[in-house]
Amino acid sequence: MQLSMTVKKSFNDFTLSTGFSVSGDRVGIFGVSGSGKSTLVSMLAGLVSPENGEIVLDGNCLYSSVKQINLPPEQRRIAMVFQQHSLFPHLSVRNNLLYGFKRCPLEYRTIDFAALVEVLKLAGLLDRSVTNLSGGEKQRVALGRAILANPRLLLMDEPLSALDDSLRFQIIPYLKSVSERFGIPYLFISHSLLEMRLLTDTVLVFEKGSMMEQSTSEQLARSRMGQTPVGYINLLNLRCPSPAAGLFAYPWGATRLLLSVGSDRDESMAELSSKDIILFKQHPEAISARNLLQCSVRSLFSSGRKIGVELDCAGNTLIAEVVQDAVDELAITPGSTIYAAVKASAFRMLPGT
Amino acid sequence: MKSVSRIFVYFFCLMILASPALAAEVNLSVAASLKEAINELSDSFARKQPGVKFVKNYGASGALTKQIENGAPSDIFISANPEWMEYLKNRKMVDTSSIGNFTYNTLVFAGAPGKASSMQDLTRLEKVAIGSPKSVPAGEYAIEAFRKAGLDRQLEKKLVMARDVRECLMYAERGEVDGAFVYKTDALLAKQARILFTVPQELYPRVTYPMALTAAGARNRYATAFFAFLHGDEAKAVLTKYGFAVR
Amino acid sequence: MIPLSSTDYDAIRLSLQVAVAATLLSLPLGFAVAYLVTFVRFRGKVVLEVLINLPLTLPPVVVGYFLLLLLGKHGWLGSLLSDAGIRIIFTLKAAVIASAVVGFPLLVRSLRIGMESIDPQLINASRTLGARWYDTLLTVILPLSLPGLIAGSSLMFARSLGEFGATIIVAGNIPGVTQTIPLAIYEYAGSPTSENMALSLCLVSVVISVVVLFLHENMAKKLVRRD
Numbered sequence A: 001m002q003l004s005m006t007v008k009k010s011f012n013d014f015t016l017s018t019g020f021s022v023s024g025d026r027v028g029i030f031g032v033s034g035s036g037k038s039t040l041v042s043m044l045a046g047l048v049s050p051e052n053g054e055i056v057l058d059g060n061c062l063y064s065s066v067k068q069i070n071l072p073p074e075q076r077r078i079a080m081v082f083q084q085h086s087l088f089p090h091l092s093v094r095n096n097l098l099y100g101f102k103r104c105p106l107e108y109r110t111i112d113f114a115a116l117v118e119v120l121k122l123a124g125l126l127d128r129s130v131t132n133l134s135g136g137e138k139q140r141v142a143l144g145r146a147i148l149a150n151p152r153l154l155l156m157d158e159p160l161s162a163l164d165d166s167l168r169f170q171i172i173p174y175l176k177s178v179s180e181r182f183g184i185p186y187l188f189i190s191h192s193l194l195e196m197r198l199l200t201d202t203v204l205v206f207e208k209g210s211m212m213e214q215s216t217s218e219q220l221a222r223s224r225m226g227q228t229p230v231g232y233i234n235l236l237n238l239r240c241p242s243p244a245a246g247l248f249a250y251p252w253g254a255t256r257l258l259l260s261v262g263s264d265r266d267e268s269m270a271e272l273s274s275k276d277i278i279l280f281k282q283h284p285e286a287i288s289a290r291n292l293l294q295c296s297v298r299s300l301f302s303s304g305r306k307i308g309v310e311l312d313c314a315g316n317t318l319i320a321e322v323v324q325d326a327v328d329e330l331a332i333t334p335g336s337t338i339y340a341a342v343k344a345s346a347f348r349m350l351p352g353t
Numbered sequence B: 001m002k003s004v005s006r007i008f009v010y011f012f013c014l015m016i017l018a019s020p021a022l023a024a025e026v027n028l029s030v031a032a033s034l035k036e037a038i039n040e041l042s043d044s045f046a047r048k049q050p051g052v053k054f055v056k057n058y059g060a061s062g063a064l065t066k067q068i069e070n071g072a073p074s075d076i077f078i079s080a081n082p083e084w085m086e087y088l089k090n091r092k093m094v095d096t097s098s099i100g101n102f103t104y105n106t107l108v109f110a111g112a113p114g115k116a117s118s119m120q121d122l123t124r125l126e127k128v129a130i131g132s133p134k135s136v137p138a139g140e141y142a143i144e145a146f147r148k149a150g151l152d153r154q155l156e157k158k159l160v161m162a163r164d165v166r167e168c169l170m171y172a173e174r175g176e177v178d179g180a181f182v183y184k185t186d187a188l189l190a191k192q193a194r195i196l197f198t199v200p201q202e203l204y205p206r207v208t209y210p211m212a213l214t215a216a217g218a219r220n221r222y223a224t225a226f227f228a229f230l231h232g233d234e235a236k237a238v239l240t241k242y243g244f245a246v247r
Numbered sequence C: 001m002i003p004l005s006s007t008d009y010d011a012i013r014l015s016l017q018v019a020v021a022a023t024l025l026s027l028p029l030g031f032a033v034a035y036l037v038t039f040v041r042f043r044g045k046v047v048l049e050v051l052i053n054l055p056l057t058l059p060p061v062v063v064g065y066f067l068l069l070l071l072g073k074h075g076w077l078g079s080l081l082s083d084a085g086i087r088i089i090f091t092l093k094a095a096v097i098a099s100a101v102v103g104f105p106l107l108v109r110s111l112r113i114g115m116e117s118i119d120p121q122l123i124n125a126s127r128t129l130g131a132r133w134y135d136t137l138l139t140v141i142l143p144l145s146l147p148g149l150i151a152g153s154s155l156m157f158a159r160s161l162g163e164f165g166a167t168i169i170v171a172g173n174i175p176g177v178t179q180t181i182p183l184a185i186y187e188y189a190g191s192p193t194s195e196n197m198a199l200s201l202c203l204v205s206v207v208i209s210v211v212v213l214f215l216h217e218n219m220a221k222k223l224v225r226r227d
Helices: A037-045 A093-102 A113-119 A135-148 A165-182 A193-199 A217-227 A324-330 B002-023 B032-048 B061-069 B082-090 B119-124 B137-148 B152-158 B165-174 B184-189 B221-230 B233-242 C006-039 C045-057 C060-071 C078-083 C092-116 C120-128 C133-144 C146-161 C165-170 C181-189 C195-226
Strands: A002-010 A015-023 A026-030 A052-057 A060-064 A078-081 A153-157 A186-190 A202-207 A210-216 A233-239 A242-244 A247-252 A255-259 A267-273 A278-280 A291-303 A306-313 A316-323 A337-342 B025-031 B053-059 B076-078 B100-105 B107-111 B128-131 B159-162 B179-183 B194-198 B207-213
Touching: A002 A037, A015 A037, A015 A202, A015 A210, A026 A037, A026 A193, A037 A052, A037 A078, A037 A153, A037 A186, A078 A135, A078 C120, A093 A113, A093 A135, A113 A135, A113 A165, A135 A165, A165 A186, A165 A193, A186 A193, A193 A217, A193 A233, A202 A217, A210 A217, A217 A291, A217 A306, A217 A316, A233 A247, A233 A255, A233 A316, A255 A291, A291 A316, A306 A324, A306 A337, A316 A324, B025 B032, B025 B061, B025 B221, B032 B053, B032 B165, B032 B184, B032 B221, B032 B233, B053 B061, B061 B076, B061 B082, B076 B221, B082 B207, B107 B137, B107 B165, B107 B184, B119 B152, B128 B137, B128 B165, B137 B152, B137 B179, B137 B207, B152 B159, B159 B165, B165 B179, B165 B184, B179 B184, B184 B194, B207 B221, B221 B233, C006 C045, C006 C092, C006 C133, C006 C146, C006 C181, C006 C195, C045 C092, C060 C078, C060 C092, C060 C165, C092 C146, C092 C165, C120 C133, C133 C146, C146 C195, C165 C181, C181 C195
Parallel strands: A026 A186, A026 A202, A078 A153, A153 A186, B025 B053, B025 B076, B128 B159, B128 B179
Antiparallel strands: A002 A015, A002 A052, A052 A060, A202 A210, A233 A267, A242 A247, A247 A255, A278 A337, A291 A306, A291 A337, A306 A316, B076 B207, B100 B207, B107 B179, B107 B194
């Protein structure tokens, strides 16, 4: 997917004015509410017209004030998933799903209905009325509806924000698998950095109506580390827990981690804040923290007033956060060996996983 | 508070001064077809008898009867049909001794020239206006004429019901109907409609206008004076002028 | 209670005919106008809104008189129709037109309220899924404005049953042809001897209105339950 957008539109209290070019299949737009992300996406879909500018997607011009082109939404083949599911209340689940499909020109009807239903686990719901579904089910149907229309680009405007935490992280795997399985690139809008990291590769950061920076979600998380109270969230894919003296033991690379919370699921994702990792220059003989890892320093980066330390622990990566003084005191340099201590209680399971 | 009582006094005085005027009011309930004639006669009387004020109510005799029955103020009642006079007489709302025949009229068919020239021609027409027979005597007479002439079935769906004879004429003048059954006196006042034929008298009873003083009217000296005036020669002359028959 | 005469049955039949015809006739135009006013932005929309609501605020006889000027034999439109051999005044067509004009603002108003309650995001969703404006109109807006449609139709139907002022001017009081229930009752009420017959017809009028309102409430409830 290749998108370039240069648009301008003024409103009562602010002006949206931006120009950028991005390529990739999993792009994110990140910013707080009011930064103009929703308007930008509406313009891309054709629901709102800019004052002037140009929008080109995969070589097709969707809008150009100079050339007087403004394709209506129904001709752009860009589907949207909204924050509020916006399912048609007078149609069943099946008919909602097929709404866009039926309006696709024949040559584009390549998405297999049964396969989609299977991936999104909607089989039992097909003939139900959409008003009787739970929030998560509704969003899955909304996603399915958008995908079945076989769009060139899927726009998702804060689709998870209205869901509660456990639901949110349950849906994320669906989003990824569906897009991968059917080959549909997406543009994911959110104010949650975590969602960005889980779903996107390239991120455009928006603030006050214009694009501030373009980077990867990983880079963004690192650069924000020093500015947020939660620090950098290490995301760990863990599986096959086994009980160990009241704690949960998860194999991790060449070693194992002990967590005070566990999941009865086979596969889970855990969070560990960079602030909760304590570094030792030398191996402390005895320590209360149940996790003591020997790591080597890969690199250092600064973020705000803090320094991020990228550690290689038994093949996995961890980011720890320290102050400059600590770096000097412990002589932390790339290549040096360092010990990282983490309490079992510092880990948190991602809700719903 | 002084100003309030002053207003009261002014009002009271006005009322007292006005009462003689109220006493000189004469309420007339008259069949619509007599409008012009009665207007002229009441104006003439008012010139001779200053201070008299006429309140005139013209309409379909049935509607007028109903109003009087329901207590509408009325001193003199002139109906286009003896039936309504009987009705009020039975309910003791008129002064029986004063009942008499005021004048007579004939039923004609008026419309645009060339539309029809006899009763039989009516069946060829599209729409014909008559006063609603439930309350307009002219309409009743027209229906009777149809029945006697054997045309009532054929004319069934062609009849447009009007509120009174004047409305009939209005429909005819406007061209919304091909013609209307009105009194000769009404047709004479029409601007565009012409009398196409006179309905043969054998087909309907003679149009008689009974006139009477109501119970209230008999006590009103101005009303009784006007009542007498209506029986005089001047009245007969005016009626004849408008096309009414006086015998 | 005096039994109904054949002209009374005629009046009832005519009233129902006029009410049904006026409602059905107005539905397509009413829907189109409501759609225009709710979803389309254009200059001079206020003028259209005022025109639509005008019959609601004018006395029905005034509406009737304007219709007469328009459709009468010498009227602006009427003269053209007369040349083509079509006659409107003093026929049932005129009664239908009178009821349709007088009831139109009620229909549009109900439809508007129904349409305005549709979540605009649904319309956006429909468009991004490939539906053109008329497709969206038929598959999303129409089904979702059904409650408003039903409410408006029953309101209009009920109003037509009671229409008098405009009807008597343009359709006239022709028993068996244009004499609807209100006109028949008016005729009875003008005559001192026929009052009882008016009462019977009034009762029929009330019964019909009650049935219509009952059906309307029921249907409205069914629609709400479905949601």
